[in-house]
Amino acid sequence: MNANLAALLYLIAGILFILALRGLSSPATSRQGNRFGMIGMAIAILTTLALKPPASAVSWLLIVLGLAIGGGVGVWRARTVKMTAMPQLVAMFHSLVGLAAVLVAAGALYAPDAYGIWDGEEIHPASIIEMSLGLAIGAVTFTGSVIAFLKLDGRMSGAPILLPQRHAINISLGVALVVLIALFYAAQAAIFFWLIALVSLVLGVTMIIPIGGADMPVVISMLNSYSGWAAAGIGFTLGNLALIITGALVGSSGAILSYIMCKGMNRSFVSVLLGGFGGEVAGPAVGKEVGPVKQGSADDAAFMMKNASKVIIAPGYGMAVAHAQHSLHEMADILKKNGVEVKYAIHPVAGRMPGHMNVLLAEANVPYDEVFELDDINNEFSQADVAYVIGANDVTNPAARTDRKSPIFGMPILDVAKAKTVLFVKRGMGSGYAGVDNELFFRDNTLMLFGDAKKMTDAIVKALQN
Amino acid sequence: MDDLDAALMKLRAATDAAQEAARAVQAYSDQIAVAGHAASGGAIDPFVFRVAIFALAVFVGYYVVWSVTPALHTPLMSETNAISSVIVVGALLSVGVAAVDSGSVFARFVGFIALILASVNIFGGFLVTERMLAMYKKKG
Numbered sequence: 001m002n003a004n005l006a007a008l009l010y011l012i013a014g015i016l017f018i019l020a021l022r023g024l025s026s027p028a029t030s031r032q033g034n035r036f037g038m039i040g041m042a043i044a045i046l047t048t049l050a051l052k053p054p055a056s057a058v059s060w061l062l063i064v065l066g067l068a069i070g071g072g073v074g075v076w077r078a079r080t081v082k083m084t085a086m087p088q089l090v091a092m093f094h095s096l097v098g099l100a101a102v103l104v105a106a107g108a109l110y111a112p113d114a115y116g117i118w119d120g121e122e123i124h125p126a127s128i129i130e131m132s133l134g135l136a137i138g139a140v141t142f143t144g145s146v147i148a149f150l151k152l153d154g155r156m157s158g159a160p161i162l163l164p165q166r167h168a169i170n171i172s173l174g175v176a177l178v179v180l181i182a183l184f185y186a187a188q189a190a191i192f193f194w195l196i197a198l199v200s201l202v203l204g205v206t207m208i209i210p211i212g213g214a215d216m217p218v219v220i221s222m223l224n225s226y227s228g229w230a231a232a233g234i235g236f237t238l239g240n241l242a243l244i245i246t247g248a249l250v251g252s253s254g255a256i257l258s259y260i261m262c263k264g265m266n267r268s269f270v271s272v273l274l275g276g277f278g279g280e281v282a283g284p285a286v287g288k289e290v291g292p293v294k295q296g297s298a299d300d301a302a303f304m305m306k307n308a309s310k311v312i313i314a315p316g317y318g319m320a321v322a323h324a325q326h327s328l329h330e331m332a333d334i335l336k337k338n339g340v341e342v343k344y345a346i347h348p349v350a351g352r353m354p355g356h357m358n359v360l361l362a363e364a365n366v367p368y369d370e371v372f373e374l375d376d377i378n379n380e381f382s383q384a385d386v387a388y389v390i391g392a393n394d395v396t397n398p399a400a401r402t403d404r405k406s407p408i409f410g411m412p413i414l415d416v417a418k419a420k421t422v423l424f425v426k427r428g429m430g431s432g433y434a435g436v437d438n439e440l441f442f443r444d445n446t447l448m449l450f451g452d453a454k455k456m457t458d459a460i461v462k463a464l465q466n
Numbered sequence: 467m468d469d470l471d472a473a474l475m476k477l478r479a480a481t482d483a484a485q486e487a488a489r490a491v492q493a494y495s496d497q498i499a500v501a502g503h504a505a506s507g508g509a510i511d512p513f514v515f516r517v518a519i520f521a522l523a524v525f526v527g528y529y530v531v532w533s534v535t536p537a538l539h540t541p542l543m544s545e546t547n548a549i550s551s552v553i554v555v556g557a558l559l560s561v562g563v564a565a566v567d568s569g570s571v572f573a574r575f576v577g578f579i580a581l582i583l584a585s586v587n588i589f590g591g592f593l594v595t596e597r598m599l600a601m602y603k604k605k606g
Contacts, residue, residue: 002492004492004496004498004499005495005496007495008495013552014523017549018523018527018530024534025535027538033545034545034592041548041588041592044552045554045555047555049558052559055564059561062578062581063561063581065578066578066585067581070583070587071585071588073585074586074589074593075593078594079597081594086540086594093548093591094547096551097551097583097587099583100551100557100580104577104580106572106576107557111569111574114559114573220543224546231550236520237556238556238559239516241516243553247520248521248526248527254546256531256532346536346537353539355536355538355540355542358537359541359598367604368537368603371537
């Protein structure tokens, strides 16, 4: 196969990837889009094998073996992963892309001829820069995603870890990186390549450890973006159109998601990156009770919802932790049979990654046309008889509207307070991740349902059935 | 037997035609490339074309991703994950090098590891996306 035909085939693969993302504009077209993505990937792989056939039988064997091992692990993970663990899985996938970028850059350094970047005496100077960028971003993505994975998976505390002088450390690492890339450009010695890798790996860790659990939606989107830019950097090194296009798509996709998440929290991207916000342990405002709270039982809740004409359910991360989505759907089904209108309201940053709640509800067979985004449903709360808040807190806090001093001031919130009755399923009186009290708990029209999200919902289901 | 012979003849003719078509496609793509080269006066470095494609793809990505429904943001992440593992093309080049010295043996080794990682992502990413998308159902 000649290089021109290969370039056109890579272009086709890139276009198929664009169509894959395009398909996601609606659930109806999304599966076809995913198939376009698979075809694009197959074209890219076959084109590469046809353009530069592996040099020996051993290479062929390694390729088959590599695809089989990796493919086997991938299939196993995809089949067995629980939907609640999706953020961890995505973080892990990001780390793999990052590490693959580092390794491919290393391959290009040690076998530049195979990549067509060798001019007989040295590597093309431009390729050195492209390779360094792919390497550095890939390495940051790798360790950053590993940290994000550990935090999301609960193997590491979600609380921000604040090193002394962390800003100074990050800035000096950044400066060191620029200097090393310049040295690598000038001297083309392998030692600089590995120093760039080392500094970037450290930078990935120091950048992500100060960021707390509640900011994870931004972090995971940001790492998504980085994995794209890393791929684009490698794409330039290889002069491969499929990689360049994909890198640009993924990079901008992650950037847009980060922007949406930041807006959902009314925080600037920079302030998220600087970190220190959103520890798992509640802040200083805890325990300062403003007044008495009304506490209810599952029977009370069942009675209220049965007699309501409209119920809006607002799920949050607590629903995911308790795996309560199936019970929730069961409850909604019984209510619907009793003639109650049931809708779901999703805040953009509910959960640990963009769209987290939607996937969990879809898993529990909730039809997607009953699930609404913040802007589409917020003015319906005033017509609702009951707002059922399950595992969400900060995203309902009116302080975001009224209290200028509150750390969450300016964040868009779900107007659950406008419903006639608010049912709050919570494990205890603790505040949310932002460490602020929620005045809703003390309102007259609020009934607190203390308990695990799943157990409480199950109890309500039982009460409804009687 | 005659039928078999006739079928074989047809098969041979078909493969010939396919080969001819492949050659024609190659020739066409060469012509396109030559035309493109001529149009640019042959003076523009391929790097500039790549930058142009990159910049345009960023814009395409921007508009395409804004049109993704928020309900599918999680599948969007796993899908972008899957497609970014097209970095596998780099890994394949690395594994495929002839092992002639310590450098190329090392390149082959890192390429092999990268190939495994990218394959996890390719299969895992597309399948998990498929699994999630299959769960989204309409009412009724």
